Amino acid sequence: MKHIKTLNGATLKNSAASGGCGECQTSCQSACKTSCTVANQKCENGK
Amino acid sequence: MVHTFEALGVRIAVDVNSGAVHILDELTFHLLRQVTPPMGEHCSKAVLRALPQYAPAALEESWQELRSLEKQGLLFETDDYIDKEQAASMQQSARIKALCLHVSHDCNLRCRYCFASTGDFGTGRRMTMDFETAKRAIDFVIERSGGRRNIEVDFFGGEPLMAMDTVKRTVEYARSREQPCGKNFRFTITTNGLLLTDENIDYINREMSNAVLSLDGRPEVNDDLRRTVTGKGCYDAIVPKFQKLVAGRGDKDYYLRGTFTRLHPDFAADVMHIASLGFRHVSVEPVVGKQDDPYALRPEDAQAIMAEYESLAQQLRDRPDVNFFHFNVDLAQGPCVIKRLRGCGAGCEYVAVTPEGEIYPCHQFVGNPDYRLGSLYEQTFDRALSSRFAALNIDSREDCKNCWARFYCSGGCSASNLTVNGTIEKPYALGCALEQKRLECAIALKAIEAGA
Numbered sequence: 001m002k003h004i005k006t007l008n009g010a011t012l013k014n015s016a017a018s019g020g021c022g023e024c025q026t027s028c029q030s031a032c033k034t035s036c037t038v039a040n041q042k043c044e045n046g047k
Numbered sequence: 048m049v050h051t052f053e054a055l056g057v058r059i060a061v062d063v064n065s066g067a068v069h070i071l072d073e074l075t076f077h078l079l080r081q082v083t084p085p086m087g088e089h090c091s092k093a094v095l096r097a098l099p100q101y102a103p104a105a106l107e108e109s110w111q112e113l114r115s116l117e118k119q120g121l122l123f124e125t126d127d128y129i130d131k132e133q134a135a136s137m138q139q140s141a142r143i144k145a146l147c148l149h150v151s152h153d154c155n156l157r158c159r160y161c162f163a164s165t166g167d168f169g170t171g172r173r174m175t176m177d178f179e180t181a182k183r184a185i186d187f188v189i190e191r192s193g194g195r196r197n198i199e200v201d202f203f204g205g206e207p208l209m210a211m212d213t214v215k216r217t218v219e220y221a222r223s224r225e226q227p228c229g230k231n232f233r234f235t236i237t238t239n240g241l242l243l244t245d246e247n248i249d250y251i252n253r254e255m256s257n258a259v260l261s262l263d264g265r266p267e268v269n270d271d272l273r274r275t276v277t278g279k280g281c282y283d284a285i286v287p288k289f290q291k292l293v294a295g296r297g298d299k300d301y302y303l304r305g306t307f308t309r310l311h312p313d314f315a316a317d318v319m320h321i322a323s324l325g326f327r328h329v330s331v332e333p334v335v336g337k338q339d340d341p342y343a344l345r346p347e348d349a350q351a352i353m354a355e356y357e358s359l360a361q362q363l364r365d366r367p368d369v370n371f372f373h374f375n376v377d378l379a380q381g382p383c384v385i386k387r388l389r390g391c392g393a394g395c396e397y398v399a400v401t402p403e404g405e406i407y408p409c410h411q412f413v414g415n416p417d418y419r420l421g422s423l424y425e426q427t428f429d430r431a432l433s434s435r436f437a438a439l440n441i442d443s444r445e446d447c448k449n450c451w452a453r454f455y456c457s458g459g460c461s462a463s464n465l466t467v468n469g470t471i472e473k474p475y476a477l478g479c480a481l482e483q484k485r486l487e488c489a490i491a492l493k494a495i496e497a498g499a
Contacts, residue, residue, distance in 0.1 A: 001112045001115075002108065002109075002112070003071065003072045003074060003075040003108065003109040003112050004069050004070070004071055004072075004075055004109075004112050004113070004116070005069065005070040005497075005499065006067065006068070006069050006070075006116070006121065007059075007068040007069065007070055007378065007493065007494055007497055007499075008066065008067055008068040008378040008379055008493075009065075009066075009067055009121060010062075010065035010066055010067050010119075010120055010121055010124065011066045011067075011378065011379050011380075011381075012064070012065055012066025012384050012387070012454055013064070013065045013066060013120065013124065013128055013384070014066075015066075015382075015383035015384050015385075016128055016129060016383070016384045016385070018383065019382075019383020019384055019385040019386065020134075020137060020383060020385035020386075022137075022141065022142070022144070022195060022386075022396075023195060023196060023197050024197075024382055024386055025145075025197075025199060025233075026144065026145035026199060026391065026392050026396055026397040028391040028392075028393065028397065028409065028460070041377075041381060041382045041386070042377070042380075042381075042382070043380060043381065043382050043383060043386075044197060
């Protein structure tokens, strides 16, 4: 494409099929304790 | 839903529901803002008229590229693929898998902004947790975690190093239960550093999968807010200890964790100062306080804070060695969409336990009688209150439904909402604005890393 560079595909939609195991870290536990962010958490099931 | 923004000189489109992120040229950036889905076969005359600065042929070319993305499900995707009812029910049946273990309701610092009333959480009783209570907490989380294997325990306070004997005995006990119960414990400790010694540094580096080390940044900023009981700043005492701890940490996680307030709003300098001390992982966060607290951030501070985030991002674009917690967004391999619907899990997946064995939805609610979930000694657990927390997700929180950042933030912090708005359900607007800005900076940094 000339005008657009796709940095990231439909990863969120694709994750719906394999997600929900709940083994991941609780988001507030990592380093914040006040301002949650979930997008920097790791997935634990190696999807 | 598509969110377009410009940060660090890069123009970006986030397709909210698919998770796709696109870097746009200037023409396409302006064109996309004129588009209402579903896209027509060709760029309409109305759109051409709205953008007279661009050649019609170029606009048509860009239109076809956008259309191609739409056809591939990478633009204007809906969220129909998410079974929201199922996701909501999963949260209601969620198992507790994380503990914030308040091993000490006492502290050797008197930080001016402390949400825990300098350690005792407003109770007037300074105390540490005994091993019997900690043991009950470990048994509680093992039982409540059901089939979940990974369990997190954060040793918190007050200052947890004031209860090091309880910490050690708790770790030993939890480890002894791992194999028989099919669990894997991960321990974190959050410390102000004053009581670090060679011995407990070795212990923390051996046993704790994460260490959160409290430092607000430049000496004058840290010492203005983080003082000992005699009123002396703690910077000189703690920094060499933190450096020693991190030098022996190997690949294990750690964060230097600071708080910024309206008293020292130029926090980018604090992040860069912490990095200059040799610390790679840095998290400096906005304080949350009641509007009449002199240190609390106010709505009128929003523009200046957002500019400060952008300034920080500019400084970090050439510093890949520094990992700033809130600019660390994994676009490709992050958590699944189910996790992103659910938020922090306070009150249903995550609880705090006090030295007296009382249970609260998270550390920020401790001492608030309206949010007491139960007691380890009474063997009580308020399922109705837990269920109220479990019902919170980005679909049930009205303000989150139409927010572009919902899958990155997952609904924000219930405790902050309560502090500012008086209810856990209503998001705290300034917190939302800052989260959105941090995410824009984070995504822009990713784009630059990819060669934008």
